[in-house]
Amino acid sequence: MIIAAALLxxxxxxxxxxxxxxxxxxxxxxxxxxxxxxxxxxxxxSGGLSMIGSLLLYGLVPFGSALGESVVxxxxxxxxxSLPAGTSVAHVLALxxxxxxxxxxxxxxxxxxxxxxxxxxxxxxxxxxxxxxxxGRPGMRVIDHPAPVAYCLPGAGHSATVLSKGLLRLLDADQxxxxxxxxxxxxxxxxxxxxxxxxxxxxxxPWFPIANRAENAVALLVEMLADDHARRVVDDxxxxxxxxxxxxxxxxxxxxxxxxxxxxxxxxxxASFLEQGLAAAPEHPAHQVMPRVAxxxxxxxxxxxxxxxxxxxxAAVLLTGPALILFAA
Amino acid sequence: MVCMANLGVLERLMMxxxxxxxxxxxxxxxxxxxxxPDVSASRAKPLATTTILTVLSRLEAKGFVTRDRDVRPHAxxxxxxxxxxxxxxxxxxxxxxxxxxxxxxxxIGGVTxxxxxxxxxxLGVAPADNE
Numbered sequence: 512m513i514i515a516a517a518l519l520x521x522x523x524x525x526x527x528x529x530x531x532x533x534x535x536x537x538x539x540x541x542x543x544x545x546x547x548x549x550x551x552x553x554x555x556x557s558g559g560l561s562m563i564g565s566l567l568l569y570g571l572v573p574f575g576s577a578l579g580e581s582v583v584x585x586x587x588x589x590x591x592x593s594l595p596a597g598t599s600v601a602h603v604l605a606l607x608x609x610x611x612x613x614x615x616x617x618x619x620x621x622x623x624x625x626x627x628x629x630x631x632x633x634x635x636x637x638x639x640x641x642x643x644x645x646x647g648r649p650g651m652r653v654i655d656h657p658a659p660v661a662y663c664l665p666g667a668g669h670s671a672t673v674l675s676k677g678l679l680r681l682l683d684a685d686q687x688x689x690x691x692x693x694x695x696x697x698x699x700x701x702x703x704x705x706x707x708x709x710x711x712x713x714x715x716x717p718w719f720p721i722a723n724r725a726e727n728a729v730a731l732l733v734e735m736l737a738d739d740h741a742r743r744v745v746d747d748x749x750x751x752x753x754x755x756x757x758x759x760x761x762x763x764x765x766x767x768x769x770x771x772x773x774x775x776x777x778x779x780x781x782a783s784f785l786e787q788g789l790a791a792a793p794e795h796p797a798h799q800v801m802p803r804v805a806x807x808x809x810x811x812x813x814x815x816x817x818x819x820x821x822x823x824x825x826a827a828v829l830l831t832g833p834a835l836i837l838f839a840a
Numbered sequence: 841m842v843c844m845a846n847l848g849v850l851e852r853l854m855m856x857x858x859x860x861x862x863x864x865x866x867x868x869x870x871x872x873x874x875x876x877p878d879v880s881a882s883r884a885k886p887l888a889t890t891t892i893l894t895v896l897s898r899l900e901a902k903g904f905v906t907r908d909r910d911v912r913p914h915a916x917x918x919x920x921x922x923x924x925x926x927x928x929x930x931x932x933x934x935x936x937x938x939x940x941x942x943x944x945x946x947x948i949g950g951v952t953x954x955x956x957x958x959x960x961x962x963l964g965v966a967p968a969d970n971e
Contacts, residue, residue, distance in 0.1 A: 630943040636902050637929050639848055640855050641922065656926060660933050661947035673933075690947050697945045706945065733945070748963075754948050755959040761934070762950030800951045801958070808962055 512568050512576055515840035519565035522833055526558030531721045535728050541806045543814040544735035546822045551729050552705065553826035555712055557833050563613045564837040570606030573598040578840050616715050623711035627703075631666050638664065638671060645674065651691070653679065659760045663694040665703040672698065681760055686753035689745040696740030702733040731799050738803055751807040758800045850887075850895045855904060859922045864908055864915035867892045 531554055534540070540547030568578065573595050574588065575581030585606075588594055594603075638652055645651035652673045659678035664671045672694045679687060697703070709729045713722040741750050814822070857873045858865060865873070871892050896916055899905040904925075908915045920928075935949060951959065 627943055633902075634929070634932070634943055636904075637925060640852055640904065641926050641929060654926065654929070656930050658930060658934060660930070662933055662944045664944050675930075693947060694945070703945055734948075752963050755951075755963050757948050758951035758959070759956055761948070762952070762956065800948060801955055803948075804959065804962070 512578070512581070512840045513572055515836050516565050516568035516572070519561045519568065519833055519836055522836075523558060523561035523565050526554050526561060526829070527719075528721060530554055531558075531725055535724045539814060539818075540728070540732060541735060541802060542811045543819060543822075544732040544739065546814060546819055548705065548729065548732045548736065549826050550822055550829075551709075551725060551732070553829040555709065555725060557829040559616060559712075560837070561833040563609050563616075564833055566605045566609035566612070568837065568840050570602045570604075570609060573602055578838060616712070619715035620708065620711045623707055623714065627707055628666075631664060634664055635666060635669060635671065638673060642673060659757050661690045661694055661757070663697045665698055665701070670698045677760070678757065681756055682753055685745050685749045686756070689741045689750040689753045690757075692741040692744040693737040693750075696737040697733070700736065700740075702737070705729060706733060731802060734799055734803055735806065738807065742807070747807040747810060751804045754800060754804055754807075847895060847898065850891070851899055851904075854892070854895055855899065855918065855922075858905065858916060858918040864917040866913045866915050867896060868913065870896075870916070 531551075534547065534550060534554070537547075571578065571581040571585065574584040584595070638654070642652035642654040645653050650671055652671050654673055654675050656675045657677040658675055659681040660673075660675045661678050662673055664673060672691060674687070674690070678690070682690065706726075706729065709722075709726045713719075713726040716722045738750060738754075813819075853874060854870060857870055861873070867889050871887055871889055874887060874892075896905060896907070900907055900916075904919055905916050906919050908917070933944065933946065935946070
């Protein structure tokens with residue numbers, strides 16, 4: 512059991528630092544954001560389980576040689592008020608840490624979801640009072656405000672996509688279709704659940720820099736997934752312009768001039784731009800504009816079949832491996 | 841018994857009346873304003889006062905309406921103006937309220953000046969001076 516504890520500890524350290532760092536720095540996620548998103552979730556779940564499992568197994572060593580047996584023994588000893596010979600302070604601390612960490616992560620997750628649900632309900636009731644339905648489109652609302660915003664408000668059975676009048680004035684019909692398709696993808700693919708889970712992870716471990724990176728990386732991947740959905744409705748250039756126009760306007764910039772920009776200047780700019788975009792990647796969620804536009808302007812080929820299968824296999828191993836080690840111990 | 845969807849519509853209609861009213865309104869005054877044709881042309885028959893009171897207490901529970909209990913019958917006022925509610929909502933949407941971003945998923949945020957430069961070259965989207 513001590514070997515299993517050590518093994519889980521190594522996995523936990525790898526998944527806490529070098530592995531997520533490598534994934535955050537890789538440039539292939541922009542090509543296949545869905546695959547990368549699965550990997551991020553596998554890393555987070557597996558990392559958490561490995562860390563808790565490692566502490567738990569180490570703490571249970573004096574109580575028995577298998578997980579089930581030692582938990583039963585621990586229960587009996589606690590009731591009897593005695594600890595077996597060979598129980599050190601380190602074992603007790605490890606047990607305590609495992610229980611605290613597990614409880615902390617779960618309670619934080621619960622609190623994050625409850626708080627978000629309450630805020631969403633309040634936001635929904637405001638939207639119901641302040642916005643108007645978009646002619647004939649169920650679930651679409653228009654709010655009378657000059658700032659060009661579009662967002663979706665998820666909620667069981669009553670999700671809404673909200674557009675502002677400022678946005679409808681700023682964008683042409685095709686660009687609006689792109690925005691709507693983007694937001695619908697968020698709702699259909701339930702992106703808010705992933706975002707909330709990673710937000711909870713980050714807020715539970717605020718001193719852990721990887722959690723912040725992971726939250727930002729996931730936020731960007733989710734936007735890219737929604738962009739990919741919008742690309743089925745409009746062409747890449749229309750979507751890129753919609754993103755840029757809204758980004759400008761929200762930054763205090765005013766509306767566009769001509770769409771007949773010089774094509775060669777555009778091509779020349781795009782190479783250096785792509786580098787910038789990818790380099791500027793997911794440090795700040797507010798700076799998601801560049802990487803998103805970069806992959807629309809210079810579309811990259813998605814990961815090949817073999818690489819996709821490989822990455823998903825890694826995710827499956829990450830999810831099952833630590834659990835097997837834990838329960839086989 | 842009024843169904844939920846209807847309650848939502850009623851809440852909206854009554855908030856519109858309360859927002860437009862310069863003074864607090866009692867349930868009966870609200871009822872009169874609601875049946876006047878310009879407010880609810882689609883509504884065939886006047887609402888029961890109990891329905892009005894139900895909707896008002898829902899709005900009170902949600903924090904949109906406050907009730908003056910010192911007068912009989914109770915008089916109702918909107919807690920905030922429509923504009924103040926919209927401003928608060930947009931504040932939240934634009935990410936200026938900490939810890940509120942998780943509630944909704946936004947299309948895009950603003951860009952930095954450097955990003956704006958590159959985007960302009962790339963897409964021919966130019967920030968015009970609109971002072």
